[in-house]
Amino acid sequence: MFFITICAAVGGGMVGIMEHLIATLAKYVMTILITVYTYYSFRVFRVKDKKGQNKLYFKMTAVIFVLHFIGYYILFMEIKNQKLIWLYLCEAALFLTIILVYQEIYPKISRLLLLNMVMLLSISFVILARLSFDKAVKQLIIVAVASLLCIMVPHAIQSFPHLNKYGWIYGSLGIGLLLLVLLLGKATNGATNWLNIAGISIQPSEFVKILFVLCIASMFSEGTNFIRVCAITVMAAANVLVLVFEKDLGGALIFFVTYIMMLYIATSKPIYLFAGLSAGSFAAYIAYRLFYHVRVRVMAWQNPFGLIDDEGFQMSQSLFAIGTGGWFGLGLNQGLPTSIPVVESDFIFSAIAEELGGFFAICIILIFINCFVMFISISLKIDVAFYRLLSLGLSVMIAFQVILSIGGVIKFIPSTGVTLPLISYGGSSIVSTIVMFMILQGLNLRDKSDMKMNEKEIEYIN
Secondary structure (H helix, E strand, C coil), X not given: CHHHHHHHHHHHHHHHHHHHHHHXXXXXXXXXXXXXXXXXXXXXXXXXXXXXXXXHHHHHHHHHHHHHHHHHHHHHHHHCCCHHHHHHHHHHHHHHHHHHHHHHHCCCCCHHHHHHHHHHHHHHHHHHHHHCHHHHHHHHHHHHHHHHXXXXXXXXXXXXXXXXXXXHHHHHHHHHHHHHHHHHCEEECCEEEEEEECCEEECHHHHHHHHHHHHHHHHHHCCCCHHHHHHHHHHHHXXXXXXXXXXXXXXXXXXXXXXXXXHHHHHCCHHHHHHHHHHHHHHHHHHHHHCHHHHHHHHHHHCCCCCCCCCCHHHHHHHHHHHHHCCCCCCCCCCCHHHCCCCCCCCHHHHHHHHHCHHHHHHHHHHHHHHHHHHHHHHHXXXXXXXXXXXXXXXXXXXXXXXXXXXXXXXXXXXXXXXCCCCCCCHHHHHHHHHHHHHHHHHHHHXXXXXXXXXXXXXXXX
């Protein structure tokens, strides 16, 4: 009996050592995989022939599924929860469906943008399954429903020729939704930006983002004289002010910067850009003086370790997590990311840096940059003012939200409480981001369709 006990203990110890070795090896493999994916995502810009691009896209797709599998394999090895297997299979099936169905319906869709979206979602699912199984399940359901509903978005962008005729309607509807939240919404983390409908919490400002860009693009496409600029500025200011009264200052900042950039792009007048930035700086100072929670975030940004027991706790934990992870991370389920408050949404980048490492986190930033390059490429190919402004506005909105989210958790700027697109937990945020990606896909397809029509017109004339 004693001999059997010793053997069992030795066997158990050996199993533990093997599992630790596999987990350690896996974090390096995952870092290599995302590095390879990131390299391919930029390499595809240099490959001109369709066959070469398709080879790269196939390799990128394979990397996504292998990375996703390894992440769940390590989690299952550590946690031994059978539900993880079913969650993994459902997610893998969803990714395969998204890739195949969208490419079947839209043969000329930007496969690079589609794969980047799926890669970011796969990272989100893996890290959420590590942080909170229940939230990972909810995120899967939300992404599945959003992907199904958004199938028609590119088609709608191509098929409806008069989207630019309803600027005031977009703007009025957006302000109306924000006012509804101001009057009936519930407060979360100091901001009143949620509505509870039939037990489901919705953040309308995430969808108002899209209406806001549609509104500004529509109005500027009709003219940029001084009177019109003043009228549009009043409309934009109304959106921002309502968000300020809701104390959703992160959202207000995104709206403000998006408008300033769209104004500058539409008018090409630097004076508007400088005036807008000056007004924004003054407004930030006023917000600092008026709102206590803004002052708290600034104090936590300036001296998080000096206020570690109170205001600086969240920022301190975030910096500890990032520093502890180093370049290659501690490995999935090896760190303490759950010690960071609101880690699943606002501070998910810190959790990724701690367990998957700094190299992995940098690759995520590069994938976002790759998306932004594609967004700008789409915008530059569009000749119609409304669609060009719509594309640029959505591009700026997504990019600036990434800057605010990551900048806030690494202490580059004060935390604004915004989510990391496609990665953070949050139904409203992820649905609105998928809609934006699909609108940009539709604009890309519309541009190709217009080019094809122009070629036919030239052939007819000749």
